[in-house]
Amino acid sequence: MFTKETYIKRREHLRETMQSGLLLFQGNDESPMNYADNTYHFHQDSTFLYYFGINKPGLHAVMDIDAGVDYIFGDDLTIDHIVWMGHQPTINELAAGTGITKTGNLQQLSVMLINNKTRVQYLPPYRADHKINLLQWLGISPGEAAQNASIQMIRAIGEQRIIKSKEEIIEIEKAVNTTVEMHQAAMRFARPGMTEAQVMAKVYEKAHAAGGNISFPIIATINGQTLHNHYHGNTIKEGDLFLLDAGAETATGYAGDMSSTFPVSRTFSSAQKEIYQLTLDAHNAAIDACLPGTNYRDVHLKAARVITDGMKAMGFMKGNTDDAVEAGAHALFFPCGTGHLMGLDVHDMENFGEQWVGYAGNPKSTQFGLKSLRLARPLQKGYVITIEPGIYFIPQLIDLWKKDGKLTDFINYNKVEEYRDFGGIRNEEDVLITETGNRILGKPLAKSIEDVEKERILAFEV
Amino acid sequence: MFTKETYIKRREHLRETMQSGLLLFQGNDESPMNYADNTYHFHQDSTFLYYFGINKPGLHAVMDIDAGVDYIFGDDLTIDHIVWMGHQPTINELAAGTGITKTGNLQQLSVMLINNKTRVQYLPPYRADHKINLLQWLGISPGEAAQNASIQMIRAIGEQRIIKSKEEIIEIEKAVNTTVEMHQAAMRFARPGMTEAQVMAKVYEKAHAAGGNISFPIIATINGQTLHNHYHGNTIKEGDLFLLDAGAETATGYAGDMSSTFPVSRTFSSAQKEIYQLTLDAHNAAIDACLPGTNYRDVHLKAARVITDGMKAMGFMKGNTDDAVEAGAHALFFPCGTGHLMGLDVHDMENFGEQWVGYAGNPKSTQFGLKSLRLARPLQKGYVITIEPGIYFIPQLIDLWKKDGKLTDFINYNKVEEYRDFGGIRNEEDVLITETGNRILGKPLAKSIEDVEKERILAFEV
The missing domain is CATH 3.40.350.10 (Creatinase/prolidase N-terminal domain)
Structure with a gap:
């Protein structure tokens, strides 16, 4: 190699x-x-x-x-x-x-x-x-x-x-394929009554068995709204959403990084379906926007607009979409960035400082939400990036914004309160920028509601 | 707790x-x-x-x-x-x-x-x-x-x-029970054609699923003669011996630490049986010697004598047993210590310096073999120790001793050469010193030849 x-x-x-x-x-x-x-x-x-x-x-x-x-x-x-x-x-x-x-x-x-x-x-x-x-x-x-x-x-x-060679892309795709197997294993394994740790253990096994390791600490949780969550002590139960963010690292050191969200029950509830579909729409729209020459900040803002439109349709948000995104109102539900560079590091070259690699020396926004975006430069052929917009109901953040009366022109806090215990949803895939567009790396993992529910049936057939 | x-x-x-x-x-x-x-x-x-x-x-x-x-x-x-x-x-x-x-x-x-x-x-x-x-x-x-x-x-x-309380012993026993499950999983899973990594992955899964982690890097190898071996890249095949040294750590931080050796085939070969039985005899004799008041150095020397007697009977060694052990001749096959303290650390308090804890301030031997003994003080009620004598054919060590003409009064190098590619065997259990004797912690793990071969049948029945 x-x-x-x-x-x-x-x-x-x-x-x-x-x-x-x-x-x-x-x-x-x-x-x-x-x-x-x-x-x-x-x-x-x-x-x-x-x-x-x-x-x-x-x-x-x-x-x-x-x-x-x-x-x-x-x-x-x-x-x-x-x-x-x-x-x-x-x-x-x-x-x-x-x-x-x-x-x-x-x-x-x-x-x-x-x-x-x-x-x-x-x-x-x-x-x-x-x-x-x-x-x-x-x-x-x-x-x-x-x-x-x-x-x-x-x-x-x-x-x-930042520009990945053909040989590197082959290695990254190996990591992503193992990553797909990790997620598939979880979807086909998790059943009510298990602990999060049991599911995490099964996911980890796939990374080890492939001859490498994990590329970052596994998030395997029924509290997907807590973004930095490495606790695995909960027992999972009917009605919960399970969020898995996990990736493999190959023996040569290259990373994969995917997220999936699936119901602990056989099927999603109708409320879960609605939010899941919106997250997936934002995810797919963001991938479609990944073209050479497009600034990744615009990919992020595209995902933010899709989420804002959808949250308006469901009554969580209101007002003009562009104004809401400009004001950062979507960040109540989507407080992080759409993704990051990936390569030998799962957040590639994060130790170098984001301002030098992800921002090419340009300044970062200080706005809540946008300040967490890790990449904001024109995409080029050979970049490998993740796409992972999410929708999260974070009780502590809701309480903070509501107390401050923040962005009441764009947020319907009464409706938001009804969902404060909903949890969080994220899908994540790894994308290579090509000459003319992009390619999702690795073999496919179930992401439509229908496909995820098909995988879930297998867990209950054991 | x-x-x-x-x-x-x-x-x-x-x-x-x-x-x-x-x-x-x-x-x-x-x-x-x-x-x-x-x-x-x-x-x-x-x-x-x-x-x-x-x-x-x-x-x-x-x-x-x-x-x-x-x-x-x-x-x-x-x-x-x-x-x-x-x-x-x-x-x-x-x-x-x-x-x-x-x-x-x-x-x-x-x-x-x-x-x-x-x-x-x-x-x-x-x-x-x-x-x-x-x-x-x-x-x-x-x-x-x-x-x-x-x-x-x-x-x-x-x-x-160094003195474990009742509450600590309960936690250590939890760790040991998970450790037993890790070893049992490997015995019931490993089949010719798998990689060492696949077996290691299954073992690791059990530690994670129990809600804790591993207590030290897993040794899972067909090259058990290499004592510090964390490579898992080999494909395992009929005729190989698989040596697993692995332990769980509970969520409260207490460690288990066991070793097992089993044939990759359904059964041991006759040569493997002979060496395995001798290792097990030394192991059992050492456990029997673990009594309050007995210096752990004497437990070690007991294991060394059993190994020397057996190696003499098989023709690898010769001469008077006590003289051979005194000269350190057994260390060609058993170059390490019989075990160590275990508690919150798998090598309990190793960071304090062995001379202060394991040796209570007394000097350590400088003889090859004995200098690797981590504990040499009278055992007391409440100590938790491991017992893990082993027999290893280490090509680099055989070459070194042979070249130097070392201890030719006690070693038959011609016979040793016949076994230079044999590998290594170790069993390890965790032992609590009680008021009157000792107790092996945790539920039983197969260790007789008969019991290990019974476990192995299960791996081939899948």
Whole structure:
């Protein structure tokens, strides 16, 4: 798939863009749970994977752009380690696999960085051990590590990684196909009386069995209105809506990310059908709007308008649709963005800072709702994005807006109150921007009301 | 189960032991995978859980022993967070739940620590963010954080946590019961042609479905001779031995830890039976030796002698058994320890340093094999330990010893070479030391050859 030449070419491209500097790429180390040797599953840094492809802990890389030389640094294992861990490739072997002949140990890396302090450029660190490294190598305090990151490097890498190659799209589609299986498994498994954890466990199994892992913590909940919800302790029952947001990561590190919402009962109730259909209409309209050259902000606003129109038709909202969206009134039900970039990171390059990648250096809105949009730049061939508008009845948000008398020209709070315990609905798919339009990645997952109810029958047939 | 009074009593006990000082307990924070907001599942620090019972990120606690006052520190969530996360208890509410009335935010914690630098005592940090905190609060450099930890605090807490209460044993037994289900699931599921990852996925599902998680990274491998093996990419086939080392963690944080070895075929081969039976004999002999007052080192040496006797009978070893064990010759096949303490940590309090807890301050052996023994002190009522002797044919170790001509009085290298690709076998159970002897925790898992083969039939009946 990805060969030595893949990585050499990617580095050549970056070398041409950067023109000068000593670029430091910190690979990730093991991450301890409750003591040093009891670790979470290893997750390599995505940029390190992108340019060097080595999925092992304890390594760092340097590209000396001025000298045109790349290095891999790490400490070779001792024979003691090999007795416990079996044969392990040496640093030289790992480096050769990515087309690099210059290697060194971590002490040599430290010396190189200390001796070249003024030339070093690095990406914003998101792990505490990387901040300690920057302190020890460059004397940068942990509190200042992010702000001293190289914006030039962020932008150069951001513009390179944002366009997915054919090989990357094949890997992403593998992740999406496993993701579809995860969602299908949940739809065909969840029954009243189970816990959310049991459904989550089944979903997780599919990601593991495919030889990879999950790409982000699974949301598997009957409280879909709580957007950041990783609690799985509830027992699910007839009448509940189950919202699943889950994705697979392939062994090569690429992510999938989908959401589905299905009734815990065999069928949706009529109220659930009405809101579900509107969410799906917004979802489909947003996908149709994903064209090369279209700003993703407009894709988002399209979804917001469809939701506003529908919520007006149902009596939750009122007034002129364009004015309501302009004022951000839809954000009472749809307080987040329509989606995000996806690649090696499920929120691709989120650690770089949204303003540099998702916004290409342009300012973000400060309006509630729009400020949570992660991407607002013209779409181009090779972008992979998610589309995931949703409709949520968030009691805390309803109470807050109502108390403040917010946007009463557009919101019928009496009608909203009737639905305050309704929950939340979201569908999410992964979309590739093509030359002329877009393509939904992966095999199809049930999303029409009819198709979802067909899947649900299978859960009750066991 | 664990009530407010549980935590108050535990802290009272510690206060009496310590007599003075300002004890800092760093709670864990979220741990990022590939960017700040994409985190691994949250895992609280075990000592923080033990004394405060709050399973949430972003908190720290202080016990001012001199003043007799305990504090919980953390930043309350804003209404913005609550919109995304639903209702969340306040720091005051969390503190009240553990019987503490004094609270503060993180800025106030920082001020308190800076103002009381000389009185602060803390445990060895194992997470990098905790080291950064110590740098910022106390000016201790990350490289010196561990050596400046309080040995008095380590020993006081170690002696308290090492004795498990009735309530803790109930929780540990829950973890062990789920652990049994994980192993049973693998035995009844694995079939030739599957990947190791598929079996691992099924095992993991059981831990998740029980409402908890895994207590350590799962070993699920046809290369059981590689002791630290987290690779799951092999396809399993007829004739292979499958070694599973996996444990559940309950929602309250207590660990189970078991190992099982079974044939990928319906039955063991005759060579596999012979080695398996010897491993099991050593395992059972070690459990029988677990009596209050007996030093765990002697339990280990008992297992080593049984293995040596058996390996002599099969022709792998020769000479006097006691002399061979004294010389460490058994360690060619059994290079690790017989087991370890288990509780809130699967290797209980491993972050404190083995010399203080497992060795009660006494020196460790430096002999290969014995130096890997994690526990060597007289057993007492209330200890929970694992018993897991194994027999491994490790090609790299065989080559190393053979090349050095090591212990040729005790090893028949020609016979060993015949088995160099045999693999490895281990059984592991969790044992409570009682007033008069011991009790194997949890419901029974197949471990005799006959019982394991009965379980295996079920996998082929699907």
